[in-house]
Amino acid sequence: MRVGIFGGGQLAQMLVQAAISLGVEIVICERVPDSPAARYTQHTVVGPWEDEAVLAAFARRCDVVTLENEFIDAHLLRRVEELGTPVWPSPATVAVVQDKLWQKERLVVAGLAVPPFRAVDGPDDVLAAAQAFGWPLVLKTRRNGYDGYGNATLRGPADVVPAWERLTRGGSPLLVEAWVPFTRELAVMVARRRDGTTAVYPVVETVQQNHICHVVYAPAAIAPDTAITATELAVAAIQAVDGVGIFGVELFALADGHVLINELAPRPHNSGHYTIEACATSQFEQHLRAVLGWPLGATTMRAPAAVMVNLLGQRNAPINTDAIVAALDVPGAHMHFYGKRDERVGRKMGHVTALGATLRDAEAIARRAAGLVAMPV
Amino acid sequence: MRVGIFGGGQLAQMLVQAAISLGVEIVICERVPDSPAARYTQHTVVGPWEDEAVLAAFARRCDVVTLENEFIDAHLLRRVEELGTPVWPSPATVAVVQDKLWQKERLVVAGLAVPPFRAVDGPDDVLAAAQAFGWPLVLKTRRNGYDGYGNATLRGPADVVPAWERLTRGGSPLLVEAWVPFTRELAVMVARRRDGTTAVYPVVETVQQNHICHVVYAPAAIAPDTAITATELAVAAIQAVDGVGIFGVELFALADGHVLINELAPRPHNSGHYTIEACATSQFEQHLRAVLGWPLGATTMRAPAAVMVNLLGQRNAPINTDAIVAALDVPGAHMHFYGKRDERVGRKMGHVTALGATLRDAEAIARRAAGLVAMPV
CATH class of the missing domain: 3.30.1490.20 (ATP-grasp fold, A domain)
Incomplete structure (x- = not known):
């Protein structure tokens, strides 16, 4: 079975990693060669997505096509379907989600709370x-x-x-x-198949730094009622857009207990990276299962708590391998380096996840490892 | 950083999977194209290992070279070293380990118990x-x-x-x-760096079926003294062969409490597949860390018990995807399909690992999933 992915960044790379266990091969379609994901597959189609020959070569090599980012014109996804290869999430879903106005309108029509x-x-x-x-x-x-x-x-x-x-x-x-006076930013990963079956991951708290996801706490330390509301909203949102595949749902929790939907992402999401080590099925494996129409996996956590810290570039320079290696010495820190050739300020270079009996335990390990990566050379 | 692997089977494939997290690229050197591992890398050298041009092309593309099976003439490994690329485990270690007579003689000289x-x-x-x-x-x-x-x-x-x-x-x-009247067959994975640092995994019990590893119980349900003896023997054995990388050490436990070394494998080993989900660092990541001279990772188990069941071919026919998919519906079963194109009787097609509070719990899950894969079509 071969799954094609529009895009060759770290999300596609982690999809390849999950695909290996499933015996699924991955075809990467990317504008440039040597993308992070293309390094880990023998099937790559290189060229502009708008090029009919590129689309045809890509569609021909895949049993199903998906995407790792939503910045692709939906008409190109429709063209892949016309060429005979199914696309999940559907072009119609991507068209709605990729336009934040249409996305919000769709959620409002479904009776869901948005700012x-x-x-x-x-x-x-x-x-x-x-x-x-x-x-x-x-x-x-x-x-x-x-x-x-x-x-x-x-x-x-x-x-x-x-x-x-x-x-x-x-x-x-x-x-x-x-502007919403939120007390916390939450996120929920939801997987959905075309038959409507869903699998929902725990509600997590995300902490942003300069609008970039920086730390994820799983599960979020929130009242059970808030978690239930967030979960219900997230599932309803993906139903509202008729989503197939894995989706990230970002939410705002307000002081009065209300929860609003901030944004949807029609793909694996940074707030779900913790699932690789912390859940019975990672968001990446789950996405492949969902787009292939295979059974969805269990989403239960394997530890009471998990914390993920993004490794954000601190400077503009070629990647510093020594700093990476130092972080490997922290017991319990699960390091993920995306293999980007150059570090840039604020760029997502990797992430680290730690499990623990408490969020505090897990955070201490993850932050220690992240600190070693970010050290000056 | 690029690590080259002689061989493109499932062990190399799972090394690629681990390499992705480390930002390490893998170069596969295999006699035929489309090997299981070659599907997951953009770097493949195809041709006979004995061909000087193949060796030179391979050595040139790698920072370090290792192997996924010991069936390679040590002089070819020495040739790669002469071409300027380090090889770990060293050609001298491989030469000793790949000859079961020399291997046993080396262990005897080191004062270790063998049949x-x-x-x-x-x-x-x-x-x-x-x-x-x-x-x-x-x-x-x-x-x-x-x-x-x-x-x-x-x-x-x-x-x-x-x-x-x-x-x-x-x-x-x-x-x-x-012939040794053993009561159990045990195995221990040992990782060792060139500076002599070692990391040792829990002692596991292996159950063979027609001489093929069938089930692995982690940790082995044995007396603490037996576990200590097995662990000490395993570490001493890898020191005796000056091993660098991950090694599988197979042992016999006797009724009187004695433990003998059966065989060494200078590579990731079937008895260590459980480490992917069950340990803080998988045997595959550990091997890459060891051959790169990077810090070894923690080997602690993440759950009280883990059981791995091999998925062995039941017939000679093209692979049956439907049977694979059915097994994905078992919660807690971590499926690994190697993507082999054809099923053959007794061939290792994949494996399944389950974690649990007890070996019995884990075994029930793993066997249920394995049973679904093996079902008749």
Whole structure:
């Protein structure tokens, strides 16, 4: 069985790792050779996704096609289907999810709680939204935003025009959201098959640093009612978009116990990396099972607590192997290095997961290892 | 960092899986294309190992070279070293371990307990050995034996000539060993670096079926003293052969509490597959750490008990994907399918590992899943 993946980054790389256990081969379709995932498969199609010959070569080599990021035009996914290869999540799901306006509209129609939002066509629309929502506001690109690229928090009218100019550079239309006074950011991974069967992972807490996921606590130290609400919202959201595959659902927990959906990701998600060691089935294996229509695996945790810390680049330079090696000396630290050739400030270079009897125990191990990787040379 | 592996079977495949987390790339050197491991790397050198051009191309692409089976002439490993690429375990270690006579002689010199053995040059030597050791005897090829290929148990004089004729067909000289009335077969994985640092995994019990490893119980349900003896013997054995990398040490436990060394394997070993899910560091990651001179990882178990069951081919036919998929529905069963294109009777097609509070719990899960894979089509 061969699964094709649009994209060759670390998410595709970890999908390859999971595929090995399943006897599933992976075909990577990426614009450039030597992507992190392409190093671990004999099947690679290199070229622009918009090139019909590239799409045809890719579709021909795969039994099913999926993606590791949502920044692909849905019409290209539809073209793969026309060429005879199924695509999961479906092009229709990706089209809805990749547009943050459409995504939120779909969630609202399904009766799910999201922060107030509206489409904006110019700075005046943003100022008008501020009348309704109050300051601060969050201005976002509808498409192609990730890790804070494509986001701006507006604290008052003076922030509007600079943010507008910066965010519209990529050509995507924008939307604006009310700023939510959340007490915690939560995330839930949900896997769903085309027959509607779902498997849900524990609710985790994510802590961002400069809009980039930095630490994940599994399970989140929240009230049971909040966990139930978050889980129900997450499953309902993936049903609402008719998702097939694994999805990351980011949520806001408010002081009053309410939970709102922030964003969906139609793919493995940084907040689910902990599942590799901490759960009976990793999010990556689960994604492959889901898109192949195979039985979903158990999502139970194998330890009371797990903490994941992202290894974010500290400087712009070729990767420092010595710093990587030092971190291997921390017992219980599960290191993941993505093999990126160059370190860049803020770039996700890898992650470390530790299990423990408590979140505090696990965090101490993970942070110690992460600290050794980040040490100056 | 690039590690080269002579051989592209399932052991190399699981080394690739471990390498992904370490950001290490793997180069597979195999006689044929499309080996199980070669499917998961962009670096493959295909051709006979004896071909100087193949060796040179392989050595040039690797920072260090290792092996997934010991059936390679040590002079080829020396040639790779001459070409400037280090080889671990060293050619000298492989030369000693791959010859069961030399291996045993080395262990005896180190003062370690092995069953009585002697070299034999013809059927008369076997009969003479029977005078000394009594019946039954075990006749073995000194080189290239595995999974019972290259072994014969002789119950009396009438068995000698047929066994001699069968075993000498491969061209390897033979040795004969006293048959040991063991109560259990044990195994210990030992990792060792060139600086002599070692990491030792728990003692496990292995149960063979037709000379093929069938079930592994981790940890072995044995007296603490027996476990200590087995562990000490295993470490001393790897020191005796100056081993670098991961080694499998097979042992016999006798009714009186004595433990004897059966055989060494200079590579990841079937009895260590359980470490993928059950230990803080898998035998595969540990091997890469050891041959790279990186810190060895913790070997502690993550659960009280683990059981691994091999998935052995039941018939001669193309692989049956439906049977594989059925086994994925067993919660807690960690399935590993090696992606072999054809099933053959007795062939190792994959394995399943389950963790549990007790060996009995884990075994029930693993056997249930294995039973689903083996079901008739």
